Amino acid sequence: MTTQSVIHVQGLEKSYKTLKVLRGVDFDVARGSIFALLGSNGAGKTTVVKILSTLLKADAGTAGVNGFDVATQAANVRESISLTGQFAAVDEILSGWENLVLVARLRHLKGPGKIADDLLARFSLTEAGARRVSTYSGGMRRRLDIAMSLVGNPPVIFLDEPTTGLDPEGRLEVWQAVRELAGKGTTVLLTTQYLDEAEQLADRIAILHEGRIIVNGTLAELKQMLPPAKLEYVEKQPTLEDVFLALVGAAGKEQR
Incomplete structure (x- = not known):
């Protein structure tokens, strides 16, 4: 692992009986960056995350997180990371504030109330902090889920398809939280199957296909792999997302 690399993966392999899921995966993630692991369903993205978060053992290869080997120093790795899965792991009976305080107490941190207040403010949830999570929108739950992952200030966070099932507004809320x-300074490894998500968020993008990284680079580097675009005049039309957000935003202002 280089001095600038907080996640290092080399030759990672994993099979389930006769099914080869990972076939020699290699990549590095720079400290404080957003790295997107892009691929279709079944490409092996979640398997990579499970190995890096010590939930699964690789068949071959090496992986390190924050300077610790995931196979031989699992406890140190777990102290360095937080994992947000594909579905929000929040308690709907509790309020947002109570969810955060609970996690802080489970981690034996001092001043759990202050920690909860700070994270609610950081993720624009202060006004909703006293409400039960069952009343939250999908985007709010996801933001709370990410906030809970940050209790204790882990230097590395894994986000496994964080916007699955969210509406356009919820996706934008989560994107802003990730930025x-x-x-x-948090290092983010993001898995996604959404091309626009990787394009909007990532400093570097790796495409995982059939268990292998087939390309790894910045968005500009990836675009250079295609022939240069021809310059043509095209009247720009608003996208469906533009229309949806404009109408919903206007309706919300009228209700106020």
Whole structure:
């Protein structure tokens, strides 16, 4: 692992009986960056995350997180990371504030109330903090889920398809939360099957296909792999997402 690399993966292999899921995966993630692992369903993205978070053992290869080997120093790795899975792991009976306090107490941290207040403010949830999570929108639950992952300030966070099932507004809320994470120095490994998500968020993008990384680079580097675009005049039309967000935003202002 280089001095600038906080996640290092080399030659990672994993099979389930006769099914080869990972066939020699290699990549590095720079400290404080957003790295997107892009691939279709079944490409092996979640398997990579499970190995890096010590939930699964690789058949071959090496992996390190924050300077610790995932196979031989699992406890140190777990102290360095947080994992947000594909579905929000929040308690709907509790309020947002109570969810955060609970996690802080489970981690034996001092001042759990202050920690909860700070994270609610950081993720624009202060006004909703006293409400039961069952009343939250999908985007709010996801933001709370990510906030809970940050209790204790782990230097590395894994986000496994964080916007699955969210509406356009919820996706944008989560995107903003992820940008703020990296802006404050957290290293983010993001798995997604959404091309626009990787394009919007990632400093580097690796495409995982049939168990192998077939390309790894910045968005600009990946675009250079295609022939240069021809310059043509095209009247730009609003996308469906533009229309949806404009109408919903206007309706919300009228209700206020």
